[in-house]
Amino acid sequence: MATKLLASALRQTLNKKTTSSSLHRCLSTAAALTTAPPSQNDEAMTIKGLKISARPLYLDMQATSPVDPRVLDAMLPYYLARYGNPHSRTHLYGWESDQAVETARSQIADLIGASPKEIVFTSGATESNNISVKGVMKFYKEKKRHVVTTQTEHKCVLDSCRHLQQEGFEVTYLPVGNDGIVDLEKLRGSIRPDTGLVSVMAVNNEIGVIQPMEEIGKICREFNVPFHTDAAQALGKIPVDVDRWNVSLMSLSGHKIYGPKGVGALYMRRRPRIRVEAQMNGGWTREGDKERDSAYAISGGNGRGMRAGEEGDGERLLNGVRAKLDGVVVNGSVERRYAGNLNLSFAYVEGESLLMGLKDVAVSSGSACTSASLEPSYVLRALGVDEDMAHTSIRFGIGRFTTEEEIDRAVELTVQQVDKLREMSPLYEMVKEGIDIKQIQWSQH
């Protein structure tokens, strides 16, 4: 009896020890700022064969962003107390939820210069993109059989276009220049009488390049072609105005602007009205998630006011790295870019080994979609980046909550790791000796 008590007490203390320390680790994001060597810390977690002493610095804001605590505060009442379905018309719970949805809708509309009647809530930018591309073309399929888009669009837009091609539509994938910007003359030349949609994303998720939206809008108005844009990375980061850009459809995403995942919106113009065929039946205006919608709106509203911190930080990162390393190439236009997205290639260093060494910094090579495979990303290939440089590209994503210390530490770790790998690299040695690598005949095997 006594031993049983002792055993359970022991089990409890052991459990408490491990769970509380893991909880502490979960909530602390600043621990990687210290330089404690991981081998001395026996509480280090081992994951995927790597030992890391603390949670890495998060510099992957283009993949997703943390939820702003203010958004969470706005959301919680709608989970716990005011949890009615906005479509329930018969009681207070439904009425107050409906009110919240309408408030959210008007907040988003204000952010992009639209009317609340033109906003539809979806499950995310992916669904919005699908509805825009496939829905528009299928609605107008009798007269319009052609779509114009770019080679650097998000995977969901490209896959929707591929789906349309299989159904017999034609798609033109416009190339981009070395700076990632689409050529306006080529765009103008590719529009045909049966073009039903032009789709160009506002800010690219991998390289951060901002496309000339007003000029593209003008061309589309000239030819009277609907203009769709994926503005998931642009909302709250650059000024967005549906009238200045002349867009008919705009996809928006919640979790890129410090909101929850699983929520997005689609702007659909009413004058002139753009029609789409529903991709999901049973109410494709999915508005059951009113609490998330209202939170989304608040995060959007705050996004407008809180851009200031990021531009300085992007510069800081780039200058910090450039000060200590040579052979650093910025992928994409340096002038027309969103400052919080920095995609860098380091010459003579291989990407996978760099990423393995940067385990204390959470960054992405290419985009989250492509980071699973080791193929160089299609966006970098479209820019015309050499294969070996494409392999070494790292995307640093800076956001509202990134501190200057985090950036400095990331710069330090990156420089350290790149230096170490360059020391080990025969290519770097050859370049130092003055040999031109491009002239060498490599022995393939």
Add this chain to the structure above:
Amino acid sequence: MLRQLASKRLITQRIQILPRFYHEKVIDHFNNPRNVGSFDKNDPAVGTGLVGAPACGDVMKLQIKVDDTTGEIIDARFKTFGCGSAIASSSVATEWVKGKQMEEVMTIKNT
């Protein structure tokens, strides 16, 4: 009995079966590579091998210093442009060849 229970608890919580990720030894060789560097190319006792291509993602340069009289490899250095496993395997290769005869090292294979 209690101690066994306790230690079993701890062990089951620490061990994770991770498919398809690098073995600890590979990571160790990646973080602390042995014998990185170069010898003087023009030294007659030094042999240099360079293989691979940047487009393939792997370039490896291996140099060995051979003792003229005994034919034994007294030292080795490597430099690699490549992923974690490429660096680790080059590092391991330099450790294996040190102190061996030239004919002996020809038998080192991938398998």
